[in-house]
Amino acid sequence: MLAAAKSRLYKTRVSKPRIDKPGADKTAANKRDMKERILQTADRLFYLKGIRAIGVDTIAAEIGISKRTLYNHFPSKDELIAAYLKRRFVVASPTERPATDQILGYFDALERRFSAKDFRGCPFVNAVAELGPEDRSVKKIAAAFKEARRLWFRDLLALLDVEDKEALATQLVVLVDGAIAQDLVRDDPAMARAAKAAATVLLRNAGADVE
Amino acid sequence: MLAAAKSRLYKTRVSKPRIDKPGADKTAANKRDMKERILQTADRLFYLKGIRAIGVDTIAAEIGISKRTLYNHFPSKDELIAAYLKRRFVVASPTERPATDQILGYFDALERRFSAKDFRGCPFVNAVAELGPEDRSVKKIAAAFKEARRLWFRDLLALLDVEDKEALATQLVVLVDGAIAQDLVRDDPAMARAAKAAATVLLRNAGADVE
DNA sequence: GACAAAGTAAACAGGTCTGTGTAATATGCT
DNA sequence: AGCATATTACACAGACCTGTTTACTTTGTC
Known part of the structure; x- marks a missing residue:
């Protein structure tokens, strides 16, 4: 109940389904997967639409993860760009x-x-x-x-x-x-x-x- | 005096030197010049730094004209880009x-x-x-x-x-x-x-x- | 000298972007 | 069951961008 009372301070965050969210699995193997998934999506969007044309928001939204998670795997967009090119x-x-x-x-x-x-x-x-x-x-x-x-x-x-x-x-x-x-x-x-x-x-x- | 009184409403705009500003000459010939000067500067900056990397502010500031003047000669940045490429x-x-x-x-x-x-x-x-x-x-x-x-x-x-x-x-x-x-x-x-x-x-x- | 045309500075509207902060939540492991 | 870690939603700071508005000024021409 305490958690519920607290959470009322925060808009509409009570208890969301969160069933099959992509980032649900937090094993070490899947952590590598997450990085790779970010890279795959960044690769596709950077290559097809252009590096400047794609923001980190767009990449995160495409995968269905939060921008914060993306920044936990890559410290900056520049690093993501470098990783994209190295992967190519x-x-x-x-x-x-x-x-x-x-x-x-x-x-x-x-x-x-x-x-x-x-x-x-x-x-x-x-x-x-x-x-x-x-x-x-x-x-x-x-x-x-x-x-x-x-x-x-x-x-x-x-x-x-x-x-x-x-x-x-x-x-x-x-x-x-x-x-x-x-x-x-x-x-x-x-x-x-x-x-x-x-x-x-x-x-x-x-x-x-x-x- | 009336003008002076009015102008006090506007920050520090009383009477600036405005000696040899580039846009001073307003004959028809120099109007063409202005367009060409904008194009020359846009060409140099777009080509060297990239079209996306250069804003219209930068171009106007480089020439020493106001952004409004630039927009009087080109209705949009897209038009300026097109003119830049056509000129090339x-x-x-x-x-x-x-x-x-x-x-x-x-x-x-x-x-x-x-x-x-x-x-x-x-x-x-x-x-x-x-x-x-x-x-x-x-x-x-x-x-x-x-x-x-x-x-x-x-x-x-x-x-x-x-x-x-x-x-x-x-x-x-x-x-x-x-x-x-x-x-x-x-x-x-x-x-x-x-x-x-x-x-x-x-x-x-x-x-x-x-x- | 008056007037139209063009230019000026500056603020503003509305949008995008990168990157950070925060509190809450979900998950795997022991 | 408890704890560390990853993740989430969301807000926000600060920067920059395109394009517009406003009040005022300069200039050439008649």
Whole structure:
């Protein structure tokens, strides 16, 4: 009764259902889940709508948690943004397939991504464009990602017998980012095919066996 | 005296120096100047700091005019953004130089722009990234610009004897935007050179006389 | 000198955003 | 059963943003 009497001071807070609220489970495992769930939602909204366009309120509301909980997992929006970008930092690992297949297949995968409804350009380029180059930490992550992808191409090129694999790898990432930028603005997945055609010419010109 | 008595109602507004305020000249010619001056300042700030990062207050304060004056020239910030992008919509006109020189020279010019202190990527791509693809008008202007540049390349290629100039023109703009995106993130003007080298290979492969 | 046009400062309305404070409540673990 | 911890709802501070209003001033022109 004491609790009830006290709670009358606070608007309409007597005893809410609170049945299947998302944050109900408080085990250590689910605490990690919560962080991951916040990241997943932030990823989707930041990427689709823009980092500046999405407030922390929106993210919390989308998950169904309070803003306070979000701030218990991430000390600031900046930290959440950094975590979002770090989580996007995934570079494909080389497979058993022939190197040329993997390189040219990358452009096929790109075209498939362009065709997806929820594609909205490169999250790293977008973040730098949105937050400005003054944001050192964001730019650093973005630059690291771009270099990692360049190295992925370079290591595949090393398996081939091409001249100047460093330069060629740089040209390939230029083609990739160019296709992405063009598709972002023009909504034309064929840009990936154009980039692939160019990549094919460059590979053949460098002495690789293509086709 | 009456005016003085009245004005006492308003804080500290008795008679300010107002000597060489920018908006002092009110001829029709200078009215155009004012609009242009607003656009110039908006351009610089929007491009360097980002459209969302700059408020209309900041622009007005930078010029030394009142916010009201700015709103007398542009009915809303959206209109100012649109005018900013339209003003950026400048495509080089073809010159007397040989077509290959013009095409490859474009990448040299790109490298020079990358090296400039105030380069910050493609204003159209940045605007789409910042404002989101839902902003139809911005995306439309951006797409039109990209297409205009592609046509510029295509018309130059038409002067050469190359096969499939449409496809090659697309590949060239992919290289241009790729170099821009890479430089934006990595601050490396050499990206323009990498794109130029790739363009050279593509041109030669298509049957153009290069070098 | 009078007047219209354009500009000015400053406050304001109404909105959004990040981040914090607080009291109450729910849950897992011992 | 009791305790630590996580979570909740909600209010709020403080900042900034777009756009408007108001009373007044400056300027060129007639």
